[in-house]
Amino acid sequence: MSTDHEGADRAGLAAITGTDTDALPGHLRRLDEAALLAMARALGREGLFRPGVAHRWDQIADRLGVAPRHRWIPRRWLAVLAEEGLLRRDAATGNVRDLRAVRRAEVAATAPAVHAACRGLGYPEAIADFFLTAADQLPGLLRDEVTAQSLLFRDDDPSAAEGAYRDNTINRYLNAAAGELLRRTPAPAARPARVLELGAGIGGTTTALLAALADRPVEYLFTDVSPYFLDAARRRFGDRLRYGHLDINAELAEPRIPPGAADVVVAANVLHNALHIGATLTRVRRLLAPGGLLLVIESCREHYQAMTSMQFLMSPPDGAPRPGTGDIRAGTDRIFLTAAEWRAVLAEAGYRPLFDLPDPDHPLTALGQRLLVARAPGARPQSRTFAQTQE
Structure with a gap:
């Protein structure tokens, strides 16, 4: 077990101290x-x-x-x-x-x-x-x-x-673990760390990550497909972040996010919305600097309660395609991948899966949500930066 694995797990458990x-x-x-x-x-x-x-x-x-x-x-x-x-x-x-x-x-x-x-x-x-x-x-x-x-x-x-x-036991654990991993990521020489968050939504994970980076210079690009969430984030986080509209199902190689610009990409509860998860992961990998870190938070089981509530948010507009040919969920009504399937699709998209949390023998595992950690191939360069953006 790596020291990063152990440290992230400790930080997550510390965030839920007192929970049965x-x-x-x-x-x-x-x-x-x-x-x-x-x-x-x-x-x-x-x-x-x-x-x-x-x-x-x-x-x-x-x-x-x-x-x-x-x-x-x-x-x-x-x-x-x-x-x-x-x-x-x-x-x-x-x-x-x-x-x-x-x-x-x-x-x-x-x-x-x-x-x-x-x-x-919680x-x-x-x-x-x-x-x-x-x-x-x-x-x-x-x-x-x-x-x-x-x-x-x-x-x-x-x-x-x-x-x-954000405000529940499993997400407090996962967000704290992700924050600890970000805190442990070595700072690039002579420039701020560059973090890109995809589908940041209400900013629940963002809040934990910013707290972990409080003492470090960081260039943080908060993106979402919804103007509502972008406007809410501007009011909440102000000029500490940059903001941009981004659709994970569209081409991600935009001028403000050059290839290799991100040291870390964070995707919390968003990648299950991809029409083709493998293709989306490949596009995301191109945004990462060689050796960059990918932090994915995802549900890895179906929750019946979500099937009668939150999953209505996941229905596409009329006429929009469901996951199609080549996607691991093609021909099914599944939304979520298992942890093993995530590890497989990450590897197929060119990442090196490192570990995921919580540990399999912990009661938290029954809740189904996991933090999956992977690294892009190659050695880390010190070059590109995010383009200025304020949409």
Whole structure:
């Protein structure tokens, strides 16, 4: 085990001191169970699933009026409910039947368990309220009459989003570990370290990384595809950062980010949005200086609670492509890769995977989110810089 591995793990664990980590898997399972009931309740409406009647998934989606861009979501629900024993699925035809009947009162009765589980996982009350509201609004979410954004940023309050990406046990661990790795990265000679963050969003990881770099000169480029997040970041971080619009699914070799300009690239909870993860990783590698560091934070398992809430944010606009030919998820409704798949795609894209955290035998691993650390090939030069940008 490397000293960087040990140091990052220690820093992550120090950030969650006092947490009963042994209880974390149980809290997560209670959220899963509540979400399964919400899925079954939403799918069992409109007189579907009478005894002995089988349905194709598209018939169910048609009956429920599911918006075209969201149709992959109930299709994934059906697979999960079959795996969990809440309905039967014919292996030959894929048709489903005998969905467990769930009344609205049964879903509502999960509220105390959801609040307790969120507290145990370190989430603020706002995220529990978001989960429960999303579960109650599933018919409207499926029909695209209600958006997940409107529920997550209710009254323009970012508390729920911050709870999802920063203010919880696993993200405190991962962000602190990433910050420690950045602190340990050797400073380039005679210039500031150059850090590029992709899809920085609400800036949850940014905050931890800036704290780790407080005593070092740094040239930090905060990028996102959303003007909303860029404007919010300018208000929050001011002139300490540079800002730029960047779409990970577009060509990344822009004038402000010359090839080899970044010493470190950070991608926290964004690369799963890539239409082709391997191609995106290859483009990102070209932005890294030889020997540069890539820090990836990603979910490496499906969370049922997210499948009834956050995953509505991941549906593409009408007509936009899903991951296609050549992507590891092609032909499936999967969003997330396993840790082993991440290591494989990183290696295929020309990186040297170093390690990932938390360690496999730690209870934090059950939560599914991981920090994956990889290095670009070659020796580190001392040359290019980010172009000035302020969009």
